[in-house]
Amino acid sequence: MIYLTLYWEFFKIGLFAVGGSLATLPFIRQLVGKYGWITERQILDMIAISESTPGSIGVNVATFVGNVTAGVLGGIVATMGVITSSIVIIIIVAHYITRFHETQIIKSTFVSIRPAATGLIAAVGFEIARISLFSIGDYAPIYELFSQKILSILNMKAILLFGAIIFLLRKYKKHPLIYLAGAAAIGIIFKF
Numbered sequence: 001m002i003y004l005t006l007y008w009e010f011f012k013i014g015l016f017a018v019g020g021s022l023a024t025l026p027f028i029r030q031l032v033g034k035y036g037w038i039t040e041r042q043i044l045d046m047i048a049i050s051e052s053t054p055g056s057i058g059v060n061v062a063t064f065v066g067n068v069t070a071g072v073l074g075g076i077v078a079t080m081g082v083i084t085s086s087i088v089i090i091i092i093v094a095h096y097i098t099r100f101h102e103t104q105i106i107k108s109t110f111v112s113i114r115p116a117a118t119g120l121i122a123a124v125g126f127e128i129a130r131i132s133l134f135s136i137g138d139y140a141p142i143y144e145l146f147s148q149k150i151l152s153i154l155n156m157k158a159i160l161l162f163g164a165i166i167f168l169l170r171k172y173k174k175h176p177l178i179y180l181a182g183a184a185a186i187g188i189i190f191k192f
Contacts, residue, residue: 002069003073004148006070006077006081007077007081008105009031009078010065010081010082011081012027013058013062013082014058014081014082014086015089018059018116021057022120023124024057024061024082024122024138025057025127026124026127028043028061028065029127035069037065037068038064038065042068043061043109043131044131046064046065047128049064050064051180053057059079059083062078062079062081063078066114085089133155133162134155135153135155157192158192161186161192
């Protein structure tokens with residue numbers, strides 16, 4: 001039954017995606033190969049939409065995937081799956097953290113989880129860059145990259161926009177919605 005599968009897959013994603021919503025993206029990417037519910041391009045679109053709408057990326061993506069896969073009820077089921085594990089874990093942690101937050105085991109656990117979460121988020125960042133800034137297939141061997149002309153690999157419009165956004169963010173530090181709206185307008189005008 002599709003609803004049970006959606007719930008279970010997103011329950012696992014919510015359970016193991018340590019490090020916040022961006023850490024859910026490697027797990028969601030695995031769903032592309034496992035079930036074919038969505039494409040890699042749809043993942044990028046979901047990230048863009050999720051970054052410009054309220055709520056966490058994990059919840060927004062679960063809702064989107066569930067909706068695309070099994071309609072409105074699928075969206076609700078997938079969303080419930082991704083948040084159930086968080087609710088259970090937070091209740092358990094909140095109960096015990098006040099008693100044990102100063103113990104060495106708890107301190108060591110949190111210190112070791114941070115680099116793992118950072119690695120998950122960095123992996124997502126590299127994957128997003130590969131898909132949106134370069135025209136190369138999944139993990140193309142290095143010799144294939146050298147056999148192509150370097151300019152044919154680069155998505156120059158996207159790289160220029162990426163560089164401009166980084167520059168503007170560092171220089172002016174405006175609200176991210178301003179940059180998202182500007183990038184959307186540029187995409188419409190220049191037909192990205």
